[in-house]
Amino acid sequence: MSRFDGENVISVETYRKNGTPVRTPVWFIKEEDRLVVHTGGNSGKVKRIKRNRKVRVAPSKFRGEPKADFVDAQAEIVADPEAVKMYYSLIYKKYGLMGSFTKFVQRFTRSNTEDVLLFIRPV
Numbered sequence: 737m738s739r740f741d742g743e744n745v746i747s748v749e750t751y752r753k754n755g756t757p758v759r760t761p762v763w764f765i766k767e768e769d770r771l772v773v774h775t776g777g778n779s780g781k782v783k784r785i786k787r788n789r790k791v792r793v794a795p796s797k798f799r800g801e802p803k804a805d806f807v808d809a810q811a812e813i814v815a816d817p818e819a820v821k822m823y824y825s826l827i828y829k830k831y832g833l834m835g836s837f838t839k840f841v842q843r844f845t846r847s848n849t850e851d852v853l854l855f856i857r858p859v
Contacts, residue, residue: 737858739804740766740795744831747796748773748856749806750784757792758784761800764856765826773854774823777815782852785811793856807858814853823853 740746743766749759760781765772771793775781785791792806 737766737769739807740764740771743795743803745796745798745800746771746773747794747800747802747806748781748811748854749792749794750781750811751788751790752784753787759800759802761796761798763827763831765823765830769857771809771856772823772826773856774820774827774851775854777850777852781854782813785813785854791856793858809856809858812855812857814855815850816853817850819853820851 744763745761746764747759747761749757751757758780762773762775762781789810789812791809791811793809794802794806795804796802
């Protein structure tokens with residue numbers, strides 16, 4: 737997990753039904769044994785993880801270019817509004833005004849869906 741220390745973005749690789757990998761750059765919070773990512777409940781990431789919890793993650797640049805090798809992981813979808821609220825406070829702390837601005841923009845660009853967290857644990 738130390739490979740994610742000091743990083744701001746990770747690339748999360750999920751898999752389509754046919755096995756094709758899809759890489760998505762995301763902000764995250766690193767906790768002791770997991771990475772926590774926020775996303776919309778109807779996002780492509782969530783749909784793919786519902787079918788296959790196996791993911792790969794790597795530190796990445798803002799546009800998703802990996803900065804290190806990917807590691808195998810398992811993702812868990814957590815749809816707890818209180819946990820999402822707590823996560824936002826951690827995002828604001830880590831990313832400052834950019835975190836607040838992103839949340840503001842998401843209110844207008846996302847469909848009417850509940851936000852969820854992805855708990856990602858390397859295996």
